[in-house]
Amino acid sequence: MAVRKKIKIIGGGFAGVKCALTLRKKLKRDEADIILYNSENYMVFQPLLAEVVGASISPEPVAVPLRQMLPGVYCRTEDILSIDVDNNLVEYLGNQGKRGQMHFDHLVIACGSSVNLGMIPGMADHAYPLKTVGDAVALRYHVMQQMENAEIAEDVYNRRWYLSFVVVGGGFSGVEVAGEINDLVRDTRKFFRNIPKEEIKVTLVHSRDQLLPEVSSKLRDFTRVKMEQAGINVVLNRRVSHVTPQGVGFDDGITIDGATIVCTVGNATAPVIQKLDAPKERGRLLTEPDMKVKGHTNVWAVGDCAYINNSYNDEPCPPTGQFAERQGRQAAMNIVREIKGKETKPFYFRPLGQLCAIGGHNAVAEFLGLHISGFLAWFLWRSVYLFKLPTFSHRLKVGFDWAWEIFYSRDLAHPKADLTERVGKSHFQPGDYVFKEGDPSNNFYVIESGEVEVVRGAGTDDEKVLAILGEGDFFGEMALIDNRYRSSAVRARTELEVTVMGKKVFEQISGALRPFKDFLADAVKRRSGSMWQKLPGVFDILNEQPLSTFVKPVLISLDPNDTFETAVKTLSEEELDFCCVVNSSNKIEGILTRTDIFRAVEAGSTPHTKVSEFMTTSPIVVTENDSCTIVAATIRDHNLKWIPVVDNLNNLYVKGYIRRDKMINFVLDKLHDHNEASVQAQGS
Numbered sequence: 001m002a003v004r005k006k007i008k009i010i011g012g013g014f015a016g017v018k019c020a021l022t023l024r025k026k027l028k029r030d031e032a033d034i035i036l037y038n039s040e041n042y043m044v045f046q047p048l049l050a051e052v053v054g055a056s057i058s059p060e061p062v063a064v065p066l067r068q069m070l071p072g073v074y075c076r077t078e079d080i081l082s083i084d085v086d087n088n089l090v091e092y093l094g095n096q097g098k099r100g101q102m103h104f105d106h107l108v109i110a111c112g113s114s115v116n117l118g119m120i121p122g123m124a125d126h127a128y129p130l131k132t133v134g135d136a137v138a139l140r141y142h143v144m145q146q147m148e149n150a151e152i153a154e155d156v157y158n159r160r161w162y163l164s165f166v167v168v169g170g171g172f173s174g175v176e177v178a179g180e181i182n183d184l185v186r187d188t189r190k191f192f193r194n195i196p197k198e199e200i201k202v203t204l205v206h207s208r209d210q211l212l213p214e215v216s217s218k219l220r221d222f223t224r225v226k227m228e229q230a231g232i233n234v235v236l237n238r239r240v241s242h243v244t245p246q247g248v249g250f251d252d253g254i255t256i257d258g259a260t261i262v263c264t265v266g267n268a269t270a271p272v273i274q275k276l277d278a279p280k281e282r283g284r285l286l287t288e289p290d291m292k293v294k295g296h297t298n299v300w301a302v303g304d305c306a307y308i309n310n311s312y313n314d315e316p317c318p319p320t321g322q323f324a325e326r327q328g329r330q331a332a333m334n335i336v337r338e339i340k341g342k343e344t345k346p347f348y349f350r351p352l353g354q355l356c357a358i359g360g361h362n363a364v365a366e367f368l369g370l371h372i373s374g375f376l377a378w379f380l381w382r383s384v385y386l387f388k389l390p391t392f393s394h395r396l397k398v399g400f401d402w403a404w405e406i407f408y409s410r411d412l413a414h415p416k417a418d419l420t421e422r423v424g425k426s427h428f429q430p431g432d433y434v435f436k437e438g439d440p441s442n443n444f445y446v447i448e449s450g451e452v453e454v455v456r457g458a459g460t461d462d463e464k465v466l467a468i469l470g471e472g473d474f475f476g477e478m479a480l481i482d483n484r485y486r487s488s489a490v491r492a493r494t495e496l497e498v499t500v501m502g503k504k505v506f507e508q509i510s511g512a513l514r515p516f517k518d519f520l521a522d523a524v525k526r527r528s529g530s531m532w533q534k535l536p537g538v539f540d541i542l543n544e545q546p547l548s549t550f551v552k553p554v555l556i557s558l559d560p561n562d563t564f565e566t567a568v569k570t571l572s573e574e575e576l577d578f579c580c581v582v583n584s585s586n587k588i589e590g591i592l593t594r595t596d597i598f599r600a601v602e603a604g605s606t607p608h609t610k611v612s613e614f615m616t617t618s619p620i621v622v623t624e625n626d627s628c629t630i631v632a633a634t635i636r637d638h639n640l641k642w643i644p645v646v647d648n649l650n651n652l653y654v655k656g657y658i659r660r661d662k663m664i665n666f667v668l669d670k671l672h673d674h675n676e677a678s679v680q681a682q683g684s
């Protein structure tokens with residue numbers, strides 16, 4: 001009797017599911033064990049995710065349970081960690097975090113692609129991706145929350161911001177989700193009192209000169225015109241360069257505000273494929289014409305993770321559900337042929353066409369050679385996807401939701417999925433506000449890199465910078481502790497990365513960790529009440545002086561490539577207790593103090609260790625345009641003996657340094673003169 005083959009499939013998406021179904025149909029149970037691994041216990045029907053965001057359908061029907069869909073297939077909800085192709089083993093992360101291995105006779109890799117939000121600074125911190133059911137549900141909730149925020153916003157500026165939505169990427173998913181958000185907000189605004197039509201702004205940003213590169217030029221134009229008629233602002237030929245909590249920005253300094261940013265660009269190779277030593281093209285596994293991974297006889301790749309040539313037109317297949325499904329089916333047929341000793345066939349598929357919903361009951365379609373747009377295309381789009389849903393019960397559910405929408409408005413109730421508060425990260429551009437005066441206090445912040453300024457009266461004629469904070473500093477604690485609104489704003493001076501701690505996490509940590517609590521109490525005492533209230537005379541003296549009064553030129557500096565030996569010699573021979581470390585363009589790279597030298601000795605530095613390895617990087621600096629009062633406050637707040645002065649925070653060219661002693665002596669002299677003068681005045 002022939003040995004039962006072990007066929008393993010990684011990934012329960014379009015490709016993996018179709019492959020498993022076909023294999024089960026074609027091979028008897030005593031011929032093959034079919035085992036499918038997927039990270040979740042359901043398949044995500046991604047083409048309908050945008051409909052979930054727009055509340056056109058509920059989330060459940062787009063998550064199709066694998067077990068019920070695949071009778072006779074052993075479904076394991078597990079992550080595959082790595083593949084050992086030489087020994088025909090897959091390594092999985094099993095129950096209770098235990099790792100295990102399983103042998104295969106044939107392996108089908110169908111793990112799709114991952115999302116990479118890291119390509120654009122700030123995108124990972126502030127944008128919503130759209131890949132999983134969780135993404136769609138979170139985005140839908142967020143959109144609805146912005147409408148609720150707009151309804152009760154007290155000023156127009158904030159209301160407009162809440163009602164601004166930016167979608168990045170003008171491919172299928174970007175167009176669909178922009179259309180859905182626009183429909184959701186505009187269709188349901190009648191239930192709100194304070195959402196004027198003209199304040200809703202949905203912007204779709206695309207890097208090319210036309211949307212939907214996959215369809216014909218005529219349909220692309222139709223898409224843009226229809227979307228613009230529906231009130232969507234289509235921005236073409238622009239590439240987003242960074243994202244902040246305020247919105248998106250471009251290289252030329254132009255920004256578009258938005259309380260909601262959706263990112264539909266940035267695909268990355270799935271981690272298990274990254275680790276696999278096999279030929280790849282743009283991160284996708286290169287295959288032979290029959291879909292075997294190049295150089296292997298029993299490892300196959302299908303779907304978005306594979307780079308497969310279509311022998312129908314000799315072109316690489318696009319990463320779409322339509323192709324993934326066909327590849328899954330034909331790879332299964334080839335495995336069956338191989339097991340039965342027959343010849344495999346190259347992948348061959350005549351594409352059926354493209355369909356994309358663009359909002360407002362419109363779609364564009366290229367179907368069996370026909371080009372259709374408008375309502376008819378939209379009807380076709382819905383019919384095709386209804387038919388494509390894998391099970392009858394899911395078709396019924398979606399059909400019911402769509403029928404409901406004909407008679408009733410989209411459902412605005414969206415139960416809040418309260419997540420446990422987390423510690424997250426945020427990115428800001430220079431000039432962005434982390435929070436403003438009067439904002440509610442929700443978070444505590446620790447600076448990972450960059451500088452901020454604490455400002456009172458921001459944006460007014462009386463704006464006053466109270467303090468400058470840099471790497472390792474924290475802020476936001478006072479309003480949290482006192483449970484009050486922010487009494488000052490915090491604004492980024494440079495590009496800024498902060499760790500953000502939610503209020504509950506902050507309270508838990510500060511309550512449980514005694515040293516942290518004491519440290520905070522100390523900071524609160526130091527920061528509460530401006531130091532100038534207690535020293536009004538000093539403020540007046542410093543406020544009258546230009547900063548140049550105190551700036552001394554840097555005569556001796558070190559280079560980051562200088563050695564430990566040179567650094568020690570320089571500090572001792574010149575009797576310095578600090579030194580700036582600058583590169584060949586005079587840009588400050590760090591500072592070196594005697595403490596750094598002692599630390600380097602403790603860390604086992606040799607005479608040849610480079611200065612860059614033990615200097616203090618990202619030191620707090622001030623610019624030559626800062627006022628004397630802010631420099632004095634910064635020196636005091638950080639207990640510094642001296643501070644470097646740079647031209648501005650972009651260039652960071654060293655202009656000199658200011659010593660604390662010099663400032664103090666200057667103030668004491670002035671106070672002394674002032675006292676003498678008043679004694680003389682009294683005497684005369």
Ligand SMILES: Cc1cc2nc3c(=O)[nH]c(=O)nc-3n(C[C@H](O)[C@H](O)[C@H](O)COP(=O)(O)OP(=O)(O)OC[C@H]3O[C@@H](n4cnc5c(N)ncnc54)[C@H](O)[C@@H]3O)c2cc1C
Nearest residue numbers: 011013014015039046080111112173303304319320321322
């Ligand atoms: C918002 C959106 C809209 C889209 N609209 C359309 C459309 O209208 N038409 C169209 O044709 N295509 C559309 N697509 C593209 C289409 O969904 C994909 O091409 C298709 O899902 C690819 O199928 P796949 O099986 O290769 O991967 P996926 O469907 O992504 O499935 C991969 C599966 O593998 C699992 N997995 C990954 N790594 C591991 C691991 N190490 N261990 C275990 N499991 C793992 C994942 O959890 C996932 O379930 C859309 C995509 C998106 C995101």
